[in-house]
Amino acid sequence: MTVEKKLMSSPERLIPNPFIRLAAWSGVPVIALGLVGVIGWHADLPILSSVYSTWIPMAPGTALFFIFLGMILLLKIYGFLQGRALIPAVFVVALVSLLGLFPLADYLLGHGIALESRLFPHTKKMGVFLTNRMSPIAGVLFFLAGAALQILLISVWAKRWRKLSELLTAAVAAAGFVGTLGYLLGSPLLYGGDIIPLACTTTVSFLFLGCALLAAAGPDSLLLGALVGPSVRARLLRAFLPIVTGLVLLQAVMDYLLPDFFKNYPGLRASLLALGFLLITSVVVTLVGRVIGQDIDRSENALFQAKEELERTFEAIPDLIAVLDTKFRIVKVNKAMKDRLGPGGDGAIGRKCFECVHDTKSPPESCPHQRLLADGQAHVQEVREESLGGDFIVTVAPLHDSKGEVIGSVHVAHDITERKKAEIERDRLISDLQEALAQIKTLRGFIPICAYCKKIRDDEGYWQQIEQYIRDHSDAEFSHGICPDCLAKMHPPEVRERIQPAGREPGAGLVKGQGKILVLDDEDSVREVVSRILELTGYEAVGAKNGEEALDLFHQAQEAGRPFAAAILDLTIPGNMGGKKVLEQLLVSNPHLKAIASTGYPDDPIIADFGQYGFKAVIAKPFNMSTLSKILHQVMTE
Secondary structure, three states, rough: HHHHHHHHHHOOOOOOOHHHHHHHHHHHHHHHHHHHHHHHHHOOOOOHHHHOOOOOOOOOHHHHHHHHHHHHHHHHOOOOHHHHHHHHHHHHHHHHHHHHHHHHHHHHOOOOOOOHHHHOOOOEEEEEEEOOOOOOOHHHHHHHHHHHHHHHOHHHHEEEEEEEHHHHHHHHHHHHHHHHHHOOOOOOOOOOOOOOOOOOHHHHHHHHHHHHHHHHHHOOOOOOOOHHHOHHHHEEEEEEEEHHHHHHHHHHHHHHHOHHHHOOOOHHHHHHHHHHHHHHHHHHHHHHHHHHHHHHHHHHHHHHHHHHHHHHHHHHHHEEEEEEEOEEEEEEEHHHHHHHHHHHOOOOOOOOOOHOOOOOOOOOOOOOOHHHHHOOOOOEEEEEEEEOEEEEEEEEEEEEEOOOOEEEEEEEEOOOOOHHHHHHHHHHHEEEEEEHHHOOOOOOOOOEEOOOEEEEEEEOOOOHHHHHHHHHHOOOOOOOOOOHHHHHHHHHHHEEEHOOOOOOOOOOOOOOOEEEEEEEOOHHHHHHHHHHHHHHHOOEEEEEHHHHHHHHHHHHHHEEEEOOOOOEEEEOOOOOHHHHHHHHHHHHHHOOEEEEEEEEEEEEEHHHHHHHOOOOEEEOOOOHHHHHHHHHHHHHOO
C-alpha cells in the first residue's frame, strides 16, 4: 500500500470520546499564544509574548510552529482532514518536527544551521541569550509533539504506535508543566546557563498542546483510560487530580505573591503557607467529599433500584424458575414456581429439588440437572410432570464462578400443557377431516337413472346427463371416445371401410375442401375417425394426442413451409394442456389460424363465448361427417 493510500485510509474524525471538547479547548490557547507571539514580533512589542520585560519572549519560529500544530490538531478533531486533504497536513507536521531538531543541532555544533539563524542574522540579546532564536529545548519538544500528532493523523500508525504517541505527548505536557511551574514560583528554568531558556508563553503553550494531544487520544489511551468509567478509582482520580494540581499551582502563586517582609522570615513564611494550604485543602476536601459522597449515594441507590427491578422481573416471569446448587438443593425460586409447588413452596429453599418436585429420594433418570453436572452443558428436555400439573419444556443452563467452575444451574420450565392439548385436538381434527375427505366425492346408495336415455335425476329433481352427474359428485373426469357399435350407428359405411380399411367417394351431404388440418384429441379412436372424415372430404389431417405434441407439429409445419390452415382442438385433455391453452400459444405464432373447439361437455363456459378465446366455431361430441364437413367448410371460407 502506498503512503498516499495509507493517509487516505484515515478515519473521518478522531474516535468520539468524552475528552473531545477538552482537546478542542486546549488547542485554542496554543493557536492564540502563537498569534500573540507573531503580533508581538511584527509590532516590535516582545512583551506581548514574554509577560515580563525581564523574561525572554517567544521566538517567531516558535510562534509559527504553535500555530501550525494547533490548527492541524483542531482540523483533525473536527473531521476536516479527510482523503487528500490529509496529505499536506502530514507534510507540514513532518516539516515542523524536522525543523525542530535544527536548534538542537545548532546548539551542539555551533554552525548556525537553525532556520531562524538564516531568517534573522541580526538579533537583539537579553543578557547572553538571543531573543529571536528558538530554544533547543523547544525544538526537541516540537519534534516530540510533531511525532505524536503524526501518529494520530495516520490511522494505521495510530493503531500500531498508540502507546508511543501517549509517551511522547506526556513528555511534552510534563515539560510544559515544569516550565510553567518554574515561572509561577518566580524561578524560571535555565536562565543561569548558556542554553536559551523556554519563554513563559512557550511553556504554557506546550502545556496546553500536550493536554490537547492527550485528550485527542481518547478514553482508550493509557493515561486517560484510568479517568473513564464508573469505578470508584476513576471517580476519585477525576475529582482529586485537578484539585491537587490546582493546589500545587496555588501554593506556588501564594509563595510568589507574599510580600518581601515575609520572605525575610522563613519560619513565618512557611507557617503562613502551611496554614493557607491547610485551610484551602480542608475546604476542597470537604467539597470533594460531598460530591463523591453524593456520587456514591446515587450509585448505591441506582444499584438498589436495579436489584429491586431485577427481583420484580424475576418474580413476574410466568415460567417456573429455580436455581439449584451442585447438591440438587434449591437456592432460589420465583413466584410462579412457588405457587405451582403448592403449600410446600414457601419451604422449598434448601431442600432437594427431586424431593419437592418429584417426591422421590433420588433424581429421576432423565434429570437434566444431573446431565448438566456431568458435562457442564445446557440441556433442553420435554417432560410430563403430574405433580406440577402439566407438560413442560425444561431448559437448564450452568452457573459458573469466577474461575469458570460450575456451581449450579438455572432451571426454566415453560408450561406447554395447553399447547399439547391443542396439538391433540389438531390431530383429531385432521383425522376426522381425512376421513371426511375419503368419503366425499364418493357415490353411494341408489341413483335414479332413466331406463331409456340413461339420464340421472339429481337431489332437486332435475335430470342430468350421466357424465355431468358423475363429475359433480366425484373426482372423475371423462375422455370421449367412440365404441364400435356407435361407430357403425353414427357414421356411414364408407368411413368404417376407410378405417377397416377401404376407400370410396364421399357420401351425400359432405362438403369438400382442401388444406392441412391439425387434430388434437387424447382419444385414439376419436382422433382416427376425425382424420378419416377430413381425408374423405379432401383435407390433409395430422393428429396429436396432447398439447405438447400439437405445438411441436405446428412449429415443424411452419418451419417446413407447409403450415396448418386450421385446427380442431379438444378442450379437455386430462393431465395436459387443453385446447384453450394450446390455442393461446398457436395464435402467438399465427394470429390468423382458424380453430374449431371440440368438446363433449355442453356446459363448458368456453362454448357460450368461444370467439372471446380465439375460436371460430364449436363442434360438440359426438358429431357425424356431415356436421364436421359443413362447420369446417364454413370456417375455411370466412
